[in-house]
Amino acid sequence: MTLQSHLRSAARYMRSGLAKSTLKMYDSAWFHFSSFCATFSVAVMPINVSYVNAFIVHCFESRRMQPSSIKCMVAGIQFHLRCLDPSCLSLLENPSIRLLLNGLKRAKPQGKDPRLPFSFTLLQKLITRLREGCFGSYSDLLLESVLLTAFYGFLRGGKFSTRTDSFDPSKDLTISDLSLYTHHFTVFLKHSKTDKNKDGTIIFISETNTAFCPLSSMSAYLRSRPMAGHQEPLFLTEEGKPLSRAWFGSHLRLLCKYCGLPPERYTAHSLRIGAAMTAASSTPVSTLKAMGRWSSAAYERYLRPDAQIILEAQKAMRTTF
Numbered sequence: 001m002t003l004q005s006h007l008r009s010a011a012r013y014m015r016s017g018l019a020k021s022t023l024k025m026y027d028s029a030w031f032h033f034s035s036f037c038a039t040f041s042v043a044v045m046p047i048n049v050s051y052v053n054a055f056i057v058h059c060f061e062s063r064r065m066q067p068s069s070i071k072c073m074v075a076g077i078q079f080h081l082r083c084l085d086p087s088c089l090s091l092l093e094n095p096s097i098r099l100l101l102n103g104l105k106r107a108k109p110q111g112k113d114p115r116l117p118f119s120f121t122l123l124q125k126l127i128t129r130l131r132e133g134c135f136g137s138y139s140d141l142l143l144e145s146v147l148l149t150a151f152y153g154f155l156r157g158g159k160f161s162t163r164t165d166s167f168d169p170s171k172d173l174t175i176s177d178l179s180l181y182t183h184h185f186t187v188f189l190k191h192s193k194t195d196k197n198k199d200g201t202i203i204f205i206s207e208t209n210t211a212f213c214p215l216s217s218m219s220a221y222l223r224s225r226p227m228a229g230h231q232e233p234l235f236l237t238e239e240g241k242p243l244s245r246a247w248f249g250s251h252l253r254l255l256c257k258y259c260g261l262p263p264e265r266y267t268a269h270s271l272r273i274g275a276a277m278t279a280a281s282s283t284p285v286s287t288l289k290a291m292g293r294w295s296s297a298a299y300e301r302y303l304r305p306d307a308q309i310i311l312e313a314q315k316a317m318r319t320t321f
Contacts, residue, residue, distance in 0.1 A: 011083040018079075019191075029076025032059075047081055052091060053100055060104050067104040074101075116265045117274035123151055124212055129259050135251060138224055138238045143251060145221035146235055146243065148214035149187070150271040152205045154292040157245055157268030159189055160235060167242040169231040176230035178218075183207050185215055187234075201293060 015023060036055050037044045052074065059065045059073060071092070078091040091097055118126070126147060130140040150160055162172050170190065177188040184206045191200070207215040225236060235243035245268070253263035272292070279288050288294075 010086070014079075014083050025072060026076035026079045029073040030080040032073070033077050045084065047077075047088065047091075049091070049094055049096060052077065053096060056097070056100055056104070060108075067101060067108060070104065071101055114265060115267055115270050115273065116262075117277050118151065118266065118270045119274050120151075120278050122259075122261070123147060123271075123274070125259050126255055127212055129255065134255060134258060136238060139251070141217075141221045141224050142235060142237065142243070143248075143255070145214075145217045146248065147271065148212065148217050149205060150268070151275050152208075152214045153187060153203045154272050154275045155203075156272055157248065160243065161245045161248050161268070162233075162242045163245060165241050165244055167233050172242065173234040174231050175228050175234055178234055180215075180219065180222075183215070185218055203293075 018026070033052075033055055034044050036058060037051060042048070042051055055077075056070055056074065059070045060067070065073070074091050074097065078088075081088045081091070127144050130144050134140055135143070146160055149155065150157075153159075160173060162168075173187065173189075177190070179186045179188075184204055187203050187205065189201045189203060205214050205218075207213050226240075228236070233242035237243060237247055241247070248268060252266065252268065256263040256266050276288070276292055279291060283291070
């Protein structure tokens with residue numbers, strides 16, 4: 001093999017180190033940057049930081065992109081540059097690019113995330129309402145099990161529901177992905193953002209010995225669920241369809257409405273946000289990151305300041321003097 005063929009293989013292996021969704025986004029960024037350079041008849045390589053800055057402004061002013069999305073575009077350009085030239089310097093660490101991105105943030109600050117977290121108290125409220133009867137005995141059991149599993153498992157909505165009514169056992173949760181034990185159960189996630197090697201991830205969910213125990217709820221749901229093969233959906237609606245995002249979202253909104261909560265402020269992701277906030281008050285950072293499968297400080301985006309916690313912390317400060 002020639003040196004060039006080895007270099008092409010290295011680039012191919014670098015691409016395989018990314019999640020498909022990330023790679024798709026990075027390829028799109030490179031396409032748009034290349035098209036931008038072609039429009040002004042300038043060469044993509046060797047990279048010119050001034051052209052990257054011009055592209056950033058183009059994305060912000062002409063394409064109306066958010067600063068956070070533009071930063072992802074720059075990361076995509078940087079990735080492709082490293083595939084072509086592994087010795088190239090980081091664009092995101094370039095002083096002028098960093099200054100420009102910070103300037104865009106000031107020009108268009110990000111709005112506050114409208115989603116509210118489901119605290120454990122609110123979760124109890126939802127489940128209590130389900131147990132009183134909402135959508136029928138089977139659907140109520142299904143929703144209770146999903147809510148508790150998603151909360152204690154720090155699950156995103158896409159992990160426990162399907163995008164549409166179609167079901168893909170190679171991606172979506174199946175009966176075989178669940179394992180029950182005496183004091184806990186596990187769920188095997190076939191893919192996740194932090195699973196770079198695509199080996200899958202096992203999450204552990206413990207019994208809680210309370211009236212709102214995820215293990216007890218899962219066991220009760222399985223007893224009511226129709227018999228199924230190992231490759232059939234773990235979560236199945238009363239209509240015999242896999243639990244879809246649309247089905248879960250519509251039922252969650254109705255449940256919030258029944259409980260006097262603003263349905264537009266709560267989504268499936270509110271469970272993950274609430275779980276992070278609940279655990280953060282009593283869990284070491286290393287354990288919190290493991291529970292939520294965060295490989296970086298991204299977990300900090302999920303932590304919302306709680307006025308009562310701040311006030312109690314301030315009161316406790318007097319004991320340090």
